[in-house]
Amino acid sequence: MPIIDPAIEAYAHDRTKPESDILQALAKKTYAERPDAGMLCGRLEGRILQFLCTLTQAKRCIEIGMFTGYSGLSVAEALPDDGELICCDINPETAAFAQSFYDQSPHGKKITVKLAPALETIATLSGPFDLAFIDADKINYQAYYDATLPLMRSGGIIAVDNTLWHGAVLNPQDEDSKCIDDLNRFIENDARVDNVLLPVRDGLHLAMVK
Template sequence: MDFIDKAVERYAHDRTRAEPDLLQRLSEETYRTMRWPGMLCGRLEGRLLKLLVQLTGATRVLEIGMFTGYSALSMAEGMPDDGRLITCDIDPIAKEVAERYFAQSPHGRKIEVRLGPALATIASLRGPFDLVFIDADKENYVHYYRAVVDLVRPGGLIAIDNALWSGKVIAPADRETAIIDELNRLIEADSRVENVLVTIRDGLHLARKR
């Protein structure tokens, strides 16, 4: 994720309103204790996700790939009190961390956690969702998109993280990159959505359902 100039990214970070203390503590614990802390989306993208939730007026959100809960809690912050965010992960250690922080937040009660493979979780759900954030294993990215697109309401949003995959998508040389490139192309050609591939962080592909 080093294709954006570090100093420019730092400037954007510093000029973006800080996330609440609880999210900063969650981030610190994740970096101190978890094996791949860089998976956490961080301030810039977390604040953007909250803003997207607010702009779409989302009250039903689905997240694929929770990790330690930073993005879930960021999005829940932008939802009304009766909002519902369903998130899932296969990692019980990440789930333990996430739920400890959800319990300390006034927004945590909006979040329902499902432990298990995301495709099985998606298959058990009924739409419509206002917003879906896809941020789990890249192997299944095309499957995730295909599985959720019909669950999103017209005017709703699908946001796919890591759509630029450290810039490797411009010349895919491995399977994960090829799958991400395939999904980016599929979305661009999908007449059911309007899309923008935003060059924030590792790339955030936004697709608005028509």
Template sequence: MPEFLVDEAVEDYAYVSTQAEPPLLQELIDATNEQMGWPQKLSGRLVGRTLKMLAALTRPKHALEIGMFTGYSALSIAEGMPDDGKLICCETNPRAIEMAQRFFDRSEHGHKIEVIFGRAADTLEQLDMELDFTFIDADKRSYLHYYQAVKQRTRSGGLIILDNVLWSGKVLQPESELDDILVETNRLIAADPEVENVFLTVRDGMNIVRKR
């Protein structure tokens, strides 16, 4: 993934003009960079603060994250949730879960988070709650399936947020089956009469969807 999809100076300005994440999250960034492969999978400030802001505005009681990695986005969402809110996180990487849990245990918002190890598709089949807020940031080949499954479980007015929907700009000139899946997912969301959406060019693209 290229570091910048928009002008680097513009991206830099947006970053420094956004309020910083809490110190614990800054420490999590450093630990992820030092100890994990593919540290660029971490959401980062612009995505994280967007998630926190959306959660703070909507105050979800029941939230879901598909693809947690080391927990940066989970802690960002939990920060905006009410104290009695619950965020279920799906993750298949044991090392990432171990790191994330260490930081959850140190956070005042960590008690809101429950991590489930295993395939998100399996977790979704067993999920017995109506969702207020979902962040999708996992296997891109399954994005359309995740979106459709989550939408069925989302209350009217609930949010579904999909990350990496620009896919390093590959959605403009798709060359692979994976590129085509993301193009089709974005197309179907924009044409879905049951939702309204806005496609943001934040980092690698965020599609913010509100169920009608």
């Protein structure tokens, strides 16, 4: 079920400043070439990620689940010149797609792509990070949260996508829905963070580390 009335969502999209030309081109090519293009986070969430970077004065970020690079390039655009974004993914085809756009952007130099299961990559990283965006396989959401949180600085934000899972969290039946609902409840009760679950697109759960 759509979380937001599609007309309202379209209005919010249209009243939000357009993303950069290169992000628009990336989105257009993704929708033209990929049947799974709906995974791309899009203008509203991209802009929210950029706001979060600006508000936290983020310099070091990590993305878990990069796909064709829309959210990653959105974050990179909001980082300072010496900012750094580590993007994790396992799909070489979409990683090459993303990299081709990073290479065209002046912000692409801030991005390092790690092509390996994200949990393996995270285990090699040292903090502190200012922003983490979790948007990969739902079954590992709790593991991504657990692995990422100790790497975050105080005041840093973990943003978890698809946390309303098309409404399935109201009555979770399948494995993915249960994992997402479990993580939402875990974050709600996690004394290490403050949180807000925003009903934006498919749900964006923000956890700010104390």
